Amino acid sequence: DTGVSQNPRHKITKRGQNVTFRCDPISEHNRLYWYRQTLGQGPEFLTYFQNEAQLEKSRLLSDRFSAERPKGSFSTLEIQRTEQGDSAMYLCASSFVGGTEAFFGQGTRLTVV
Amino acid sequence: AQTVTQSQPEMSVQEAETVTLSCTYDTSESNYYLFWYKQPPSRQMILVIRQEAYKQQNATENRFSVNFQKAAKSFSLKISDSQLGDTAMYFCAWSYTGANSKLTFGKGITLSVRP
Numbered sequence: 001d002t003g004v005s006q007n008p009r010h011k012i013t014k015r016g017q018n019v020t021f022r023c024d025p026i027s028e029h030n031r032l033y034w035y036r037q038t039l040g041q042g043p044e045f046l047t048y049f050q051n052e053a054q055l056e057k058s059r060l061l062s063d064r065f066s067a068e069r070p071k072g073s074f075s076t077l078e079i080q081r082t083e084q085g086d087s088a089m090y091l092c093a094s095s096f097v098g099g100t101e102a103f104f105g106q107g108t109r110l111t112v113v
Numbered sequence: 114a115q116t117v118t119q120s121q122p123e124m125s126v127q128e129a130e131t132v133t134l135s136c137t138y139d140t141s142e143s144n145y146y147l148f149w150y151k152q153p154p155s156r157q158m159i160l161v162i163r164q165e166a167y168k169q170q171n172a173t174e175n176r177f178s179v180n181f182q183k184a185a186k187s188f189s190l191k192i193s194d195s196q197l198g199d200t201a202m203y204f205c206a207w208s209y210t211g212a213n214s215k216l217t218f219g220k221g222i223t224l225s226v227r228p
Contacts, residue, residue, distance in 0.1 A: 029227070033215060042204050042218030043158075056215070078215070091158070095214065100146055104158040104215060 003104050005104035006092050012111045020078045021108045025094030032075050033102060034067055035091040036060065049075060050097060059103055082112045094111055115140045115207050119219035126195045127227050133180075134190045134222050141214030144210040146183065148188045152221070153201040161203070164188065165210075192224075200226045 001108055005024040013019050025032050030051050035043035046065070047057045051072035053056040061067075064083075069075040089109050116139045126132035149161040164172045164181050171179050177194075180189045192199055192202065205219040 006120050026134070035216075040220065042119075042206075045215045045217070048215055053225075093158075093216075097212075100163060100208075101160050101215065102114075102214070103148075106157045 004092055004094055006090075006105035006108050008108055009106060010109045010111075012113060014110055015082060016086060017082055018078065019110060020068050020076055020093075021090055023075045023077070023094075023105060025074070025092070026103055027073075028096070029094035029099075029103070030072065030097050031095045031099070032069055033093040033095075034047070034077055035093065036089055037089040037107070038087075046077075046104075061105045079110075082110075084112045086110060087110030087112045094106055114149055115142070115145075115209075117204050117205050117207050117215045117219035118223050121207055121222050122220070123223045123225070125225045125227060128195055128197060131191060131193045132195055133226065134192070134203055134205075134224065136188045136190070138186050138205070138207050140186070140194075142208065142209055146214075147179075147188045148187075148208070149177070149203060149217070150204045150206055150207040150218075152203045152204065153207065158204070164223055166175050167198075170215075193211060195226045197226050197228060200224060203205070 033048040037043040048092040061074040064080045089107040091107045092105045095102045147164045150156045176193045202221045204221045206216040208214045
């Protein structure tokens, strides 16, 4: 499968716990994006990487959130001390530098109880 | 900051008919792209159609076409010969043509195609 893969697809966690999501982009793509989508809203940009460098972070990305992309391959998004407001779909997308089409994964749905 | 507005939350269309989804945007940039993305239930978002702002000609992809009015900052999507598989959420999105091509999305519209 050459598409963008995200794991897990669903995650239920208790408030205050830490969670980590993984994204495997299309292998040739050097850009990787994270978005958050809440119910009834469009996706909102969180952060993006070019290769292993994190080049921009949204104000939505509080200090409880951290993202990494070691070696410019897969990426992880960690949320520490989860809150109910973190419940959302977390989407990953990848593209070429200069590419105009972003390819999305199926997302990880996080529910904080 | 860029904004994308989709004011219609839901639309319904009969199979084989034509439907138009509306989108307006606001930006001070002169070089940008506009997109329509489709998000079927429980499936990943896929690109439907893309328009470069510098191109006057409206983009077309098979049954999908856009009406791009740059001065009015309007970007509507027309779906002809609607099919049941077109049932999905549709998002209008904007991106800059510069180094960071992150997408700014509208709230989306739920389109239902009735058999």
